[in-house]
Amino acid sequence: MEPASDSNWSPPPNKGMRRVSQLFLFPLPMEGERREEAKEEIPQIWKGISEREWNDWRWQLRHRITSFEQLREIIELTPEEIEGIKHSKGRLALAVTPYFASLMDPVNANCPIRRQAVPRIEEVHLSKSEMVDPLGEDKHSPVPGLVHRYPDRVLLLVTDQCAVYCRYCTRRRLVGSNERSITEGNFEEVLKYLKSHRKVRDVLISGGDPLLLENERLEEILSRLRALPHIEILRIGTRVPVTLPQRITGGLVRMLKKYHPLMISIHFTHPKEITESVRRACNELADAGLPLGSQTVLLKGINDKPHIMKKLVQELLKIRVRPYYIYQCDLVMGTGHFRTSIAAGIQIMEKLRGHTTGYAVPTYVVDTPGGGGKIPLQPDYVVSKGNGKIVLRNYEGKIFEYPEPNIIEFKKTRSNGEEKAVPKKVMA
Ligand code: SF4
Numbered sequence: 001m002e003p004a005s006d007s008n009w010s011p012p013p014n015k016g017m018r019r020v021s022q023l024f025l026f027p028l029p030m031e032g033e034r035r036e037e038a039k040e041e042i043p044q045i046w047k048g049i050s051e052r053e054w055n056d057w058r059w060q061l062r063h064r065i066t067s068f069e070q071l072r073e074i075i076e077l078t079p080e081e082i083e084g085i086k087h088s089k090g091r092l093a094l095a096v097t098p099y100f101a102s103l104m105d106p107v108n109a110n111c112p113i114r115r116q117a118v119p120r121i122e123e124v125h126l127s128k129s130e131m132v133d134p135l136g137e138d139k140h141s142p143v144p145g146l147v148h149r150y151p152d153r154v155l156l157l158v159t160d161q162c163a164v165y166c167r168y169c170t171r172r173r174l175v176g177s178n179e180r181s182i183t184e185g186n187f188e189e190v191l192k193y194l195k196s197h198r199k200v201r202d203v204l205i206s207g208g209d210p211l212l213l214e215n216e217r218l219e220e221i222l223s224r225l226r227a228l229p230h231i232e233i234l235r236i237g238t239r240v241p242v243t244l245p246q247r248i249t250g251g252l253v254r255m256l257k258k259y260h261p262l263m264i265s266i267h268f269t270h271p272k273e274i275t276e277s278v279r280r281a282c283n284e285l286a287d288a289g290l291p292l293g294s295q296t297v298l299l300k301g302i303n304d305k306p307h308i309m310k311k312l313v314q315e316l317l318k319i320r321v322r323p324y325y326i327y328q329c330d331l332v333m334g335t336g337h338f339r340t341s342i343a344a345g346i347q348i349m350e351k352l353r354g355h356t357t358g359y360a361v362p363t364y365v366v367d368t369p370g371g372g373g374k375i376p377l378q379p380d381y382v383v384s385k386g387n388g389k390i391v392l393r394n395y396e397g398k399i400f401e402y403p404e405p406n407i408i409e410f411k412k413t414r415s416n417g418e419e420k421a422v423p424k425k426v427m428a
Helices: 057-062 079-088 112-117 184-195 215-226 250-259 276-287 306-318 342-352
Strands: 017-019 041-043 146-150 153-157 202-206 233-238 262-267 292-297 322-327 363-367 374-377 382-386 389-393 399-403 407-415 418-427
Touching: 146 184, 184 215, 202 215, 215 233, 215 250, 250 262, 250 276, 276 292, 292 306, 306 322, 306 342, 322 342, 342 363, 342 374
Parallel strands: 153 202, 202 233, 233 262, 262 292, 292 322, 322 363
Antiparallel strands: 017 041, 146 153, 363 374, 382 389, 389 399, 407 418
């Protein structure tokens, strides 16, 4: 079978595209700043737009592709996609930014960008093991918009809107239906809950995509959370730097950097997503001192080959994004066609550890069905243990022995009126 995705992808010569080397896909620079050249191709249907419009994240959001008619102007839809789009109504919405659509291969339905964003008929095929809420978030939600699953950290869902709806989304039960943000009333309830739960030291702000909120609204949320003395760390989970990099403006970055320590977890999936615009967006965030990590869902036919994942993690390090997690695909309704075996994930880890920079090696996790939390998985490097030694294998399969230290425990005794410490037993 033809490889589903190609890490050395380059835009195909296509009648529907035009080269726009003079378009600047970035916010216009301040005087004296260097301006970078655009590399993306803009589909023909937007040929009349100005540079300023294309670079305007609000323009991109307003012009998202949400229908079969718009999509067929950009790509040659397959019967599976046409049926998938028909059936997506009332399920997970279809929405793709013009920018993300510009990365799609118009003729190859196995294009990794296209597979992530365009519904397919397989979404209506359900299996018994799939769930509406696979991580049990709803049952761990003490107030609307808040999930409290671990003792010291919470998940705050501030909007149900995303720039692009990923067809494998774990929160497909929530996202895309109303495209609304958390109400003032709900946010006050969240704050009240947090004030009475002082063990919580870490808030992950997610959704939907928090970076789709206007700066003022997002700042209000960040500042009020930051004002709680027991909240040490704030995190934002987002896919916007990948699907709508135009949103990473100077104004947004200046606002975010006021709320350190603030970490940004960016959802990347495939090396093809790392364009000049994405590089620019990540550079701006990193220059503001915001630690950047990546989260990647392991997806069949998209990134489930070791060479693709290796290319992705290495490219991420180059743009100062630390590969953080690879997730086994959750058991979400209608996503069976994206699921790989656990063995495929472990095989990928086998090909990363020792074969590339340690910083580039993420943790592979299964987020356990029902809300048991993340469990890390990796190849087994322990061949045997016992008799005072542990036998290990390295990334090349070579065998090494490591002698365990003798651990001596002491116990207190009293003899002739004096207290002494004597060895109790030797542990090996
Ligand atoms: S960006 Fe995240 S929340 Fe939004 S559709 Fe994709 S996976 Fe779901």
